[in-house]
Amino acid sequence: MTIVSSLLPLMLAAALAPLVQAVITRTKSVMAGRVGPPLLQPYRDLWKLARKGAVYSHTTSWIFQMGATIGLASLICAVALVPFAGFPALTAFSGDFVMVAYLMALGRFFTVLAALDTGSSFEGMGASREVTFSAFAEPALFLALAALARQTGHLSLSPVLAAVSAGTWMRAAPMLSLTLAALIIVFLAENARIPVDDPATHLELTMIHEVMVLDHSGPDFAMIQYGAALKLWLFGAIIVGVAFPWHSGNRWLDASVGLAGMLVLGVATGVIESSMARLRLVRVPQLLLAAIVLSALALALA
Amino acid sequence: MSQLVNSILVLLVLTGFLLLGSSRLAACIRAVAIQGLLLGILAIAVQDGQLSVAGVLFPLISGVVKGLFLPWMLFRAMREAEASREVEPFISYNLSIMAGAVALAVSLWLGQRLKLPSQPPSSLLVPAAFFTSLVGLIVIVSRRKALTQVLGYLALENGVYAFGAAVALELPVLVELGILLDVFVGVFVMGIAIFHIGREFDHIDTDKLASLTDQLR
Numbered sequence: 001m002t003i004v005s006s007l008l009p010l011m012l013a014a015a016l017a018p019l020v021q022a023v024i025t026r027t028k029s030v031m032a033g034r035v036g037p038p039l040l041q042p043y044r045d046l047w048k049l050a051r052k053g054a055v056y057s058h059t060t061s062w063i064f065q066m067g068a069t070i071g072l073a074s075l076i077c078a079v080a081l082v083p084f085a086g087f088p089a090l091t092a093f094s095g096d097f098v099m100v101a102y103l104m105a106l107g108r109f110f111t112v113l114a115a116l117d118t119g120s121s122f123e124g125m126g127a128s129r130e131v132t133f134s135a136f137a138e139p140a141l142f143l144a145l146a147a148l149a150r151q152t153g154h155l156s157l158s159p160v161l162a163a164v165s166a167g168t169w170m171r172a173a174p175m176l177s178l179t180l181a182a183l184i185i186v187f188l189a190e191n192a193r194i195p196v197d198d199p200a201t202h203l204e205l206t207m208i209h210e211v212m213v214l215d216h217s218g219p220d221f222a223m224i225q226y227g228a229a230l231k232l233w234l235f236g237a238i239i240v241g242v243a244f245p246w247h248s249g250n251r252w253l254d255a256s257v258g259l260a261g262m263l264v265l266g267v268a269t270g271v272i273e274s275s276m277a278r279l280r281l282v283r284v285p286q287l288l289l290a291a292i293v294l295s296a297l298a299l300a301l302a
Numbered sequence: 303m304s305q306l307v308n309s310i311l312v313l314l315v316l317t318g319f320l321l322l323g324s325s326r327l328a329a330c331i332r333a334v335a336i337q338g339l340l341l342g343i344l345a346i347a348v349q350d351g352q353l354s355v356a357g358v359l360f361p362l363i364s365g366v367v368k369g370l371f372l373p374w375m376l377f378r379a380m381r382e383a384e385a386s387r388e389v390e391p392f393i394s395y396n397l398s399i400m401a402g403a404v405a406l407a408v409s410l411w412l413g414q415r416l417k418l419p420s421q422p423p424s425s426l427l428v429p430a431a432f433f434t435s436l437v438g439l440i441v442i443v444s445r446r447k448a449l450t451q452v453l454g455y456l457a458l459e460n461g462v463y464a465f466g467a468a469v470a471l472e473l474p475v476l477v478e479l480g481i482l483l484d485v486f487v488g489v490f491v492m493g494i495a496i497f498h499i500g501r502e503f504d505h506i507d508t509d510k511l512a513s514l515t516d517q518l519r
Contacts (some may be wrong), residue, residue: 173305173309174305174308174309174312178312285396286323286395286396286399289323289396289399289400289403290319290323290399292403293319293399293402293403293406294316296403296406297312297315297316297406300406300410300426300429301308301312301426
């Protein structure tokens, strides 16, 4: 029982992360009046890619072949530190949110190195943008998590999210809504969602994340896609933990509330993507600066 | 009650950042209008239930003047001067937002250091008031268009008004009316001035007014 409940957040993330992406895609399709791909499409894509062989350019080195693997490995480690809806994470220690942020940074670093390793000018451009925007997103994420930590008095993600409750919302609604807004902006930026990046386009000049992985193929590309899904789940788990703090005592009920929250987040992201245009690249830092300001204000209020 | 006051103050700070970061004049006017309305609600909210006729009436008048009438006039001035966005401010928008973040930090520090005769209803009130005034100052010195500078002046006044709500729950009626009249007349005159500048020179960029002399060149 304890093994199951301690492994559950990780297993849910591993099994359901691509589904959240599918929910977003489906919402966008419905909003646009189309039927959209089936909900299992991301799994099929992953399966298809995993069975293919990988093609490596002669100009690339071992870094390019390692990039995708390290990216996925670091994200799996990061997900293991994030609790989900009342279930504490696999491990928790003081300051583990710093670890989570830098595990993601490690994955990003190797993805960027792999992109630069190909020597393609497009990928270099994407790498440069990715790094620039994540440099703005990181302080926002840290300040938001620090605000939560200060409000709840814990230094580890699992107890922090366990301590956020309906009572906290009654006591400190302005602070929590500021944190939530900042986290949602970071969520959209880090997962290459629409106000920042358009995941659907394949025009290199406007892409950020997609353009970095143009040269990856087969299992490597599957790992990158799966890593992106896990990252979406990771941020989603934190946001749902703050936005739907349901602690009834019955863990299975909590978990279903968490899953419902994830569904709501997926639909909300789809609605945001359908109703907004992508920002011009020069405006993106401004959006992320706004996120930094929101979370700094939240920290001042906490 | 303090939840409501806190929410209003957070919104006040956020509209300050909106004013700093937006290039569209219409968005800036709306930000200042929202500030005016928020301050009207704030002045009623801090009284904590013990309402008097004057205590409701004056915030209401101030909210209507600063939240509805002045913005309406500025929108008109904007249309007449055919200016819809601030082009190339002296300090870029990203830098303005960063300056705003610094201003917020300074105001929070000041709010902790400043000893007030009476306890303000919320610990955020003094910082938010200082911050709004500082935003007004930043906007006045860093923007080119006369209209945006008027908005900076209004934000400055909003900060002073919020500070008034912090230190004295009830200012003498005469003082409050006097301030409101000053602001009203000030913005009225500025609105007319903008209209005339816009008609005479086809733009309302104040930095170009520096080359106005009566000598022939």
